Amino acid sequence: MTNRFKDKLGEGGFGGVYKGELSDGRAVAVKILKASKGDEEEFINEVASISQTSHVNVVSLLGYCLDGSKRALIYDFMPNGSLEKYIYGDGSLLGLNKLYQIAVGIAKGLEYLHRGCNTRILHFDIKPHNILLDEEFCPKISDFGLAKLCTRKESIVSMLGARGTIGYIAPEVISRSFGGVSHKSDVYSYGMMVLEMVGGRKNVKEEVSHTSEIYFPYWAYQHVQLDDDLKLHGIIDIEEEETARKMILVGLWCIQTDPAQRPSMSKVIDMLEGSLVLEIPPKPLLCTPYCSGRHSLNTQAMPLNASVISSSSSSLCSTEESANFIGTATKDGTFQK
Template identity: 55%
Template sequence: MTTYDVIRHFHFEYDFLACLHDKRYRQSIFTFYVAAVIIIVLDITLLILVLLLIGRFLFAPLCVLSFLAYNLFKLIKPIDIVERFLQNQKALSPSRYTYNEIITITSNFKEKLGQGGFGSVYKGRIHGNFLVAVKMLGKSMGDGEDFINEVSTIGMIHHVNVVQLVGFCVEGSYRALVYEYMANGSLDKYIFNSNKANRFLNMEKLLEIAKSVAKGLHYLHQGCNMGILHFDIKPHNILLDHKFTPKISDFGLAKLHPKGHSLVSISAARGTIGYIAPELISRSFGTISHKSDVYSFGMLLMDMAGGRRHADLKADDSSQVYYPSWIYDKLKKMEMSKNFEIFEIDDLERKLCKVGLSCIQTRPIDRPSMINVLEMLEADVDSLQMPPKPFFSSSDPVSSIYFSMDYSESELSISL
């Protein structure tokens, strides 16, 4: 039935009722009303039948299709979630490269960035223009424990102050680690200059770097699912990107441990002479924990403040050979005299030194946590209490060990 037929139908009914209502043909008003009611009932019945037919042949299939589509969506949605998760994991997790791919990435090891006991580092590119640093590990890396530590720890970390591991290579005797490229190299290139006027980084920038490194360490200790102890915090392992944003690197000595456990068990001392915590040399000083990294961070702060290594054997004044001891005595005199101007130490250097001295307390229990260190670095220097003096003189147990060792930043591995 077309629209035209429907119009004709209602037009006929209208004419019929009009005829009954006309006085010339009307026999009874009752007949008119009966006819009108019958027509209305028939029209309503017809309308219901039409709606039923439309529902049967149009709405019913639409409902069935909607139901099937909904169930299909419910079936596909979990698959999409899993696929999306896997894609994200692939993007976040380090990629495995073949040795031929490493050759391509580094343009056949064309540009060498550095050399160390671990091997050589080369500049490379992936995906066209993304710069990376490729660390080719030498055969001296042993049974691969350092390699496993690096991939298993840094591979799951994503923090602005921790260097990103992009990928790795294990093929035959070849082992390589691919990191994001850090344009400005390591921090040690910029801080070891006792002449403050010639420093490339001013104290404001050094304080900013110190805060960022502290945030990275706090994340390692408390922000990951498993706590991560770095065990080798030193200027050489703090890398700087093109904006001089610091990132903690080199997790070859790192160790995972449950965050709820304060005691960490290791079979050998690990770290670098001059930055290694006393308890890593002898358990008589205390238990190994995240406070061992706090100690190393404190030594890093002392480097940044003083501009020279802890045992600068070339120092003109023998009293300045061990900078933490020398600066402690100087700060103590400043605290007593309250006349800071005559000592030529600005507030930012004082802050770094005070926080650093708090971090290098001999007993781990006396050191602050990294979150407390951050609060101290944010605070006003005059609000910071002068910490107790740690063992510094060569007659003390810890210092006698330090002064008898070579300060060439060699890594320490002593069986305990």
């Protein structure tokens, strides 16, 4: 099927992905899970989650293989790869209107996972790397290895430890003092991702000319509050400027520290597609745990005091409450306590 694993599409925290072909000629992506302590839970999570879904914005699981310690998942092949290839720096080639359509599609996929399935599915690892694009750049939510299934009646879910990717993890997933873990944790991750999409950069970036630009959500908040020209790369007219402003406001609402202040994904869709004037949300208070240097994650245990951005000073500060955890981070940034 995979021609001896010659065509590697990518590598994630739980294994490699290879291009394959079914007997009828259909192109597929085969995810080979690494043999590790948590691979059985990863495998069960992914199969259990995806097998219950059927939505245009959620990747389709075609089959799986379980042979002793060897485990593989077979998906539809996505010819345009992951979203992260298209949103950073000068490589943002899709244009803002296409990125807006992709953001709406992801929102609809998440809304389906939260409300459209018989069992609610919380993804816990929404990020550009896990958004795949088909031949028409229709987004598909993928990689359900960290997902959690719960009943639709459960507003708060119990969960041991933290899970997700540094830079996208909601504060309450790291420390319960921020609130209970729920579908609003996915909303936070979505908001951080949307802000990166419209900003064309990582939300935390040291290589900037002014300290106020280090944490993009804070910079964006200052500009929309003052109704300044956003001066973002690739915006060509007033219509795109308004689209960018809308995406920023939605993103800022989604990353509110208090989960209760974040909109549901249904509300997010209304905010993106509706014509109502969006209110400016409260100022973003912090970002998820931040690693110094070039933000490459150490594969060792994360420190008890991780650095975060303080929106009141635009500078780096440290807080035990926001990062009171020890966990293992893989090379792609996926974190699980």
